[in-house]
Amino acid sequence: MTPVAQRINANAAAHRIDTTLDTRRYALANGRHDTARAAILLLSGSASISLDKDSIELAAPALAWVNVPPQSHLRVSAGSAGYLLSLSDVLVKEAAGQGAESVPLRYLADRRIVQNRLDAAEAVQEMSASFRSIERELKLGGKASWSYLTAHLALILIHCWRLSGLEDVSQQGHSTNSTLLMRFRHLAELHLREHWKIARYAAELGISHDRLHDICVRTLKRTPLELLHDRLTHEACLRLVRSGLTIEQVAADLGFRSTTHFSRFFRLRTGLTPARYRLEAKQQVSRNEALAIRNYADWP
Template identity: 25%
Template sequence: MKQSTIPHFGLYGESSWINDPEFFHIEDIEYRSSDLGWKITPHRHAQLFQILILKSGEVKVQLDEKQHKLQGAWAIIVPAGVVHGFRFAPDTDGRVISIAEPLLEETHQEKATSFIKPLLSQPCYIDFNGHRNLFSELWPLIQQLESESTRIREGRALMSEYLIKAILILLYRQFRHDSNNTTNKTETSHAHQLKELIEAHYREHWTSHQYADALSISTSRLNRLSKTTFNQSVLDLIHDRVLLEAKRSLIYTARSVEEISYDLGFKDPGYFSRFFKRSAGVPPGKFRVLSNQPSI
């Protein structure tokens, strides 16, 4: 049965949140998933950022309503709030790292921010299959982090924090290698700040002008930046984020269309339905019926 809201977990299947701003957790994919038939059903985390490092094997990944099949060496980035599910092939080898968001937010005040922050805003896949040399640098850091998590030693928390940052920087290097983004550092910073602002205010239906004011740049410049970086206008990004949350609620919860519309900041459910049909091509009720099919 669908639940009234999308399941939020601390770790998968554990509803209680570990209230520790320095919390991190690392575990073997097999340990968590083998007893569940190698399947992790769709869910999301409110305050945990996750990295899945796949060393070998195969996985079908569901991030929100999109699905991908990956084989070999990959990193999968899952920011907090993203609905995700996995079906692993038996004997898949890899690790899942869960990190409390406050631990990562501290890096925003450090030199590491330009390397780590771009990975925090949206889910992505990082391919290491053609870059085994870089993966051979990454995997020992994963193993060292795993070792730190199981032993009580002086400086354990600090060592773990440094290892997490090193892992994220290596992931960023490969992420940048795969990216065709040619914008300069200032534009890249503004682009990621825009994404973060939309995430914080999409339910308030901020206008493009309000986002531009928050970033202290003109609306026209922000739109040019958005189209260069994301191939979409600011308004398109805003609408896409509202639509994504609407789809999440329709697929993964049993809440009524009216409840969903109010939750997303619409004062009139009729206007929400028209917005959804214009954006998705079908009314919300029909979308829910069409999406009522087995997840991976």
């Protein structure tokens, strides 16, 4: 297997769900793949998603985007059809992109999106084409294209964003504070690696440092700096676990002035050195367990 094929095989898997007379079950977390997300498009029938103690019912046409814990699965009723994609954080982040327009998609990636009985027939048709394209591309093995996969996944993410209603929330906002928090998060996505001071974020938002601090503490129970450090730690954990970058490369990619500075920051936040964290994470993944990484979904 070529390096490209190995990379694709480790970061994505696809199943076309054809109509049958029997109930079927699909594992969402596969030990052979570094998959942390699942995208499900149910075109007909019904299904249920089991995530630890949580269960989600789907009624076609339905769309679901969920984080995947160990032992999670999809149970599809007889007579149902659709697609299941298992995706890694690396693939999802690359599909979302890095620019200003990618912020909503990166925001969505940490969220759970479930939409049942969709009446957007054109959107369902377009998503079906992208799901089908990814499923077919993965069958090519060594000839599959990473760019082709991320392009179609980006289209799916955009549809998820629009159908979920988050697009309207981000544009309108249900309160002044939530709008400011959303803008703060957008700025954090764009400038996290530049290590802006809180005062600069506040200035960009057109408010005082004290007001930004008050909004974050009252709404999220965390200071602006804690939120930024949580985000930076989350990104560092993902890179250490799900990328082949060296620790020096991770430090540079996240904007730290030195590996020593990065290691000190990471140890203060996690209690482990980056090297130890990576080792323990790999050991736990090999046992099909998930190492706890602080989620970024508690932002608005």
